[in-house]
Amino acid sequence: MGIQGMMSYVGEHKQFFVDLQLRNTKVIIDGNNLYHRLYFDASLDIRHGGDYDSFTNITHKFFETLTLCDIRPYVVLDGGSDVSDKKFATLKERAQEKIQLAFSISRGGAGSVLPLLIREVFKQILTRLQVPFVQSFSEADRDIVSLANHWNCPVLTFDSDFCIFDLKAGYCPLNYFQWRNICTYEESQDCYIPAKCFSLERFCKHFGNMSKTLLPLFAVMSGNDYINLPAMEMFFSKVRLPVGSYGNKFKKHIRIQGLLNWLSRFADPAEAIENVLKYLRQHEKEETRQFLWASMEEYEPSNVNLEDFFQNGRYESEEAKKQELPLWILSAFAKGLLAPFISDVLVLRRAILHAQVENIQRPSSHVTALSIRQVIYGLLLNTSESSFYTSARKHPISSTPALCEFDRFQKELRKSFVSAASFSGNFALTTLNEVPLADRLQLLLDTLEVTASVLEAVPGQLQLPVAVTCFWIRYSEPKVKLQHMKALLLGMVFGELHKILENPGIPAYNSDQNLKHKLSW
Incomplete structure (x- = not known):
C-alpha cells in the first residue's frame, strides 16, 4: 500500500x-x-x-x-x-x-x-x-x-x-x-x-x-x-x-x-x-x-x-x-522459515521472480534453477503419485499442474506456464513435515542431481553449499569458468575462518551440521 x-x-x-x-x-x-x-x-x-x-x-x-x-x-x-x-x-x-x-x-x-x-x-x-x-x-x-x-x-x-x-x-x-x-x-x-x-x-x-x-x-x-x-x-x-x-x-x-x-x-x-x-x-x-x-x-x-x-x-x-492450509505450513510461514513466494504458489498458483542486475541480453539467471522450482511447486501443489521423483528437466511433464511464472525476458516481464514435478504419496503437502529425514535427504540430492557418495568427504556444514555448487556448474549459462570457482571457494573459506575468529571456542568442523540436520525443522 x-x-x-x-x-x-x-x-x-x-x-x-x-x-x-x-x-x-x-x-x-x-x-x-x-x-x-x-x-x-x-x-x-x-x-x-x-x-x-x-x-x-x-x-x-x-x-x-x-x-x-x-x-x-x-x-x-x-x-x-x-x-x-x-x-x-x-x-x-x-x-x-x-x-x-x-x-x-x-x-x-x-x-x-x-x-x-x-x-x-x-x-x-x-x-x-x-x-x-x-x-x-x-x-x-x-x-x-x-x-x-x-x-x-x-x-x-x-x-x-x-x-x-x-x-x-x-x-x-x-x-x-x-x-x-x-x-x-x-x-x-x-x-x-x-x-x-x-x-x-x-x-x-x-x-x-x-x-x-x-x-x-x-x-x-x-x-x-x-x-x-x-x-x-x-x-x-x-x-x-x-x-x-x-x-x-x-x-x-x-x-x-x-x-x-x-x-x-x-x-x-x-x-x-x-x-x-x-x-x-x-x-x-x-x-x-x-x-x-x-x-x-x-x-x-x-x-x-x-x-x-x-x-x-x-x-x-x-x-x-x-485457505485451509496445513498448520505446520502456517506456523513455518509466520516464523519466516518459508519465503513469501510459497504463499503465492499455494494460494494464487503464481510466482513473480525478482529482477536483479545482470546482462540483459542473456536469459534470466532464474532459468538455471527452473528444475529446482518445479520440485518446490510439485511439493506445494500436492501432485500425482506416479513415481518417487520425475526430473522435469530430463522428462518434461504434461500431466502435472501448471503454475504461472513471471520472469524477465530481455527488458520485459514475461509470463510462462511451468509444470510441477511429480512425486509418490509420501510427499503429500499435509504430511510433508512428517516424511522421514532419509527420504527428504534423498529428494534434495535427486533435485540437485548429486549422490551421497560425492559429499562423504565434505565437512558437514559445507555439504549443502557443495551440492548446490555441483548443480550450478552443471546448468549455469554462461558456463562456469575457473575464476568463478576460485571466487566461490574463497568466499566459503573466508566464511569458515570468520566463524572461527568470531567463536574461537567452537570447533570449525561439526559433524552434526550435515544435510539431515538442516532438513530436520
Missing part, C-alpha cells in the same frame, strides 16, 4: 510532527521498510550481487543502538500477496519497473534494486541477535497497527499509509529516526534516539479539525497500490478543489492539499461519498459507492493477535484459515 506523493507532502509541513526522545519503549518495526532503508541509505553495492557483509554490520549497529536506549524492537515482515489478488496489476508494474532499473544500473546508470538475498540475510541477523520477528500471511500494515495500538507504542516505517491509520502512540518515519545520532541526558546519562512522530491530530487540525474518519476515504480517492478507479478521474476533472495558498509546483501535492480541503467540509465518510457521487454518471454511482466503502476497510486494524505470537508462538489469521 502507499499514497504517491504523500510522504514528500507531509515532509514539507514540519507542524505535522512532534519531536520525540525515544528510549525505554517497545517499538513495532516495518521490517520490509527497514531493510530497504538500511541498504540504500548506506549506498551499498547494487551492481555486483550485493554487499551482504556491510549490510550485516549496519543492521547489527542499528539494533545495538536500540538496545543502548532500552528500545525493545518487534519486527513485522510482509508475507505473500493479498489473497484477493487486487494488487496484481501493481505488482506486475513494479516488477517491470525493477527490470528497467536493473538494466539502467548494469549500464552504469541510476536506480535502486535490492540484491536477491537481502531479505533472507535480514532474517538471519534478526535470529542471531534474538530480535523478535513475525512474517504476516499477506501485507503487514494492518497487523502492525493492531499490535502497536494494543501495546500503545510507536511504529517505525516509511510507508505513507501510516499517515492514515489512527495510531495511539503515533508513527515515526524512518528518515526522521536519527539512530546514528544517539544522545544522552545530562542528569542521568541515559541514552535516547532523537526522532519525529507524525501527529494525526495536528494533521487534521491543519484542515479545520477534519474528522479522522475521512482519511481512509482520502487515501482511496487519491489512489493507493490497490485502488485504480477510473470514476475518480471523472470526479477530479469536474470538481473544483480548494487548494488555498499553496505555491508548490508538484501536481501531486496540489491534488493532495485540494482533496483534503474539499473533504474537510463534511462530517463523515457517508456524507462525503454522497457528494463524490454527484459528479459521476448515473450508471457509475452504485458501483463506485460500494467500491469506496469496501476499499476503506483496508485501513481498519486486523484481527490478527501478534501479541499471542510473540508471547506463545501462535499465529492465527482468519485470512489464512480460509
Whole structure:
C-alpha cells in the first residue's frame, strides 16, 4: 500500500510532527521498510550481487543502538500477496519497473534494486541477535497497527499509509529516526534516539479539525497500490478543489492539499461519498459507492493477535484459515522459515521472480534453477503419485499442474506456464513435515542431481553449499569458468575462518551440521 506523493507532502509541513526522545519503549518495526532503508541509505553495492557483509554490520549497529536506549524492537515482515489478488496489476508494474532499473544500473546508470538475498540475510541477523520477528500471511500494515495500538507504542516505517491509520502512540518515519545520532541526558546519562512522530491530530487540525474518519476515504480517492478507479478521474476533472495558498509546483501535492480541503467540509465518510457521487454518471454511482466503502476497510486494524505470537508462538489469521492450509505450513510461514513466494504458489498458483542486475541480453539467471522450482511447486501443489521423483528437466511433464511464472525476458516481464514435478504419496503437502529425514535427504540430492557418495568427504556444514555448487556448474549459462570457482571457494573459506575468529571456542568442523540436520525443522 502507499499514497504517491504523500510522504514528500507531509515532509514539507514540519507542524505535522512532534519531536520525540525515544528510549525505554517497545517499538513495532516495518521490517520490509527497514531493510530497504538500511541498504540504500548506506549506498551499498547494487551492481555486483550485493554487499551482504556491510549490510550485516549496519543492521547489527542499528539494533545495538536500540538496545543502548532500552528500545525493545518487534519486527513485522510482509508475507505473500493479498489473497484477493487486487494488487496484481501493481505488482506486475513494479516488477517491470525493477527490470528497467536493473538494466539502467548494469549500464552504469541510476536506480535502486535490492540484491536477491537481502531479505533472507535480514532474517538471519534478526535470529542471531534474538530480535523478535513475525512474517504476516499477506501485507503487514494492518497487523502492525493492531499490535502497536494494543501495546500503545510507536511504529517505525516509511510507508505513507501510516499517515492514515489512527495510531495511539503515533508513527515515526524512518528518515526522521536519527539512530546514528544517539544522545544522552545530562542528569542521568541515559541514552535516547532523537526522532519525529507524525501527529494525526495536528494533521487534521491543519484542515479545520477534519474528522479522522475521512482519511481512509482520502487515501482511496487519491489512489493507493490497490485502488485504480477510473470514476475518480471523472470526479477530479469536474470538481473544483480548494487548494488555498499553496505555491508548490508538484501536481501531486496540489491534488493532495485540494482533496483534503474539499473533504474537510463534511462530517463523515457517508456524507462525503454522497457528494463524490454527484459528479459521476448515473450508471457509475452504485458501483463506485460500494467500491469506496469496501476499499476503506483496508485501513481498519486486523484481527490478527501478534501479541499471542510473540508471547506463545501462535499465529492465527482468519485470512489464512480460509485457505485451509496445513498448520505446520502456517506456523513455518509466520516464523519466516518459508519465503513469501510459497504463499503465492499455494494460494494464487503464481510466482513473480525478482529482477536483479545482470546482462540483459542473456536469459534470466532464474532459468538455471527452473528444475529446482518445479520440485518446490510439485511439493506445494500436492501432485500425482506416479513415481518417487520425475526430473522435469530430463522428462518434461504434461500431466502435472501448471503454475504461472513471471520472469524477465530481455527488458520485459514475461509470463510462462511451468509444470510441477511429480512425486509418490509420501510427499503429500499435509504430511510433508512428517516424511522421514532419509527420504527428504534423498529428494534434495535427486533435485540437485548429486549422490551421497560425492559429499562423504565434505565437512558437514559445507555439504549443502557443495551440492548446490555441483548443480550450478552443471546448468549455469554462461558456463562456469575457473575464476568463478576460485571466487566461490574463497568466499566459503573466508566464511569458515570468520566463524572461527568470531567463536574461537567452537570447533570449525561439526559433524552434526550435515544435510539431515538442516532438513530436520
